[in-house]
Amino acid sequence: MAPGGETSGGTASGGGMPGGTASGFAVRLEAATAVYGEGAAAVTALHGVTAGITRGAFTAVMGPSGSGKSTFLHLAAGLERPASGRVLLGDTDLSGLKETALTELRRERIGFVFQAYNLIPALDVSDNITLPLRFAGRSVDPAWLTEIAGAVGLGELLGRRPSELSGGQQQRVAIARALVTRPDVVFADEPTGALDTGTGAQVLRLLRGLVDSLGQTVVMVTHDPVAASYAHTVMFLADGRIVGELDAPTAESVAARMTHLGER
Numbered sequence: 172m173a174p175g176g177e178t179s180g181g182t183a184s185g186g187g188m189p190g191g192t193a194s195g196f197a198v199r200l201e202a203a204t205a206v207y208g209e210g211a212a213a214v215t216a217l218h219g220v221t222a223g224i225t226r227g228a229f230t231a232v233m234g235p236s237g238s239g240k241s242t243f244l245h246l247a248a249g250l251e252r253p254a255s256g257r258v259l260l261g262d263t264d265l266s267g268l269k270e271t272a273l274t275e276l277r278r279e280r281i282g283f284v285f286q287a288y289n290l291i292p293a294l295d296v297s298d299n300i301t302l303p304l305r306f307a308g309r310s311v312d313p314a315w316l317t318e319i320a321g322a323v324g325l326g327e328l329l330g331r332r333p334s335e336l337s338g339g340q341q342q343r344v345a346i347a348r349a350l351v352t353r354p355d356v357v358f359a360d361e362p363t364g365a366l367d368t369g370t371g372a373q374v375l376r377l378l379r380g381l382v383d384s385l386g387q388t389v390v391m392v393t394h395d396p397v398a399a400s401y402a403h404t405v406m407f408l409a410d411g412r413i414v415g416e417l418d419a420p421t422a423e424s425v426a427a428r429m430t431h432l433g434e435r
């Protein structure tokens with residue numbers, strides 16, 4: 172068995188993590204199936220996946236190319252709806268929401284960080300970070316802006332434009348922007364994919380630190396065992412199914428499990 176121990180994949184129960192509700196899960200997928208296309212061309216990307224994202228933890232999602240990682244993230248974040256089964260954000264069943272309510276929920280309760288930083292070039296750092304609040308018609312709490320800008324190490328750079336920042340600094344703006352609404356969950360899709368190793372490590376340490384210090388729930392899709400090793404737990408997908416979880420991962424234990432998945 173790999174160091175750090177294993178838990179049963181996709182059926183974890185309880186949790187007792189900081190800020191947990193009765194279930195301890197920020198997001199739950201219950202028998203969620205995802206299908207792209209129709210008829211003979213239909214591709215089942217997720218096969219009845221049941222999984223919980225532990226509140227207040229950093230969870231990495233790994234698996235071979237095409238295993239369903241992005242689909243998992245899109246379902247969990249309410250960007251796509253399951254063909255069958257349910258997705259719950261806290262106690263909210265996303266399948267029961269109309270499109271406008273789902274859009275509002277994503278805006279208010281979910282933060283996103285992508286490989287591309289997607290910053291607005293004409294806005295300074297401060298206005299980029301607070302953009303989601305303006306979209307939501309909410310006012311900016313200056314103390315909270317100062318706190319998150321400080322937490323991501325941008326306190327001195329709030330007046331700069333994105334073009335005046337390094338790639339790592341731009342990604343930190345995107346992370347602060349994802350945090351500004353105090354979301355239930357931040358979803359990060361390959362957040363270090365465009366960064367060099369050293370800068371990527373800084374961003375990963377930052378994400379882990381935000382979980383440990385703010386209790387922020389973070390879910391990250393990655394191909395990289397080193398990136399996954401910054402998480403508390405790694406969830407492994409293969410062929411659209413959850414095939415295992417690893418707590419307290421190391422780059423070596425994650426890589427060993429990935430090799431094993433590749434042999435399936």
Ligand SMILES: Nc1ncnc2c1ncn2[C@@H]1O[C@H](COP(=O)(O)OP(=O)(O)OP(=O)(O)O)[C@@H](O)[C@H]1O
Pocket residue numbers: 207208214215216234235236237238239240241242243
């Ligand atoms: N829009 C789509 N239309 C048709 N098939 C799709 C679509 N999106 C994904 N798929 C298929 O669903 C399966 C899972 O894809 P998904 O993108 O979730 O995998 P992934 O693990 O994120 O892959 P990668 O690591 O290569 O990004 C794959 O077989 C893929 O080809």
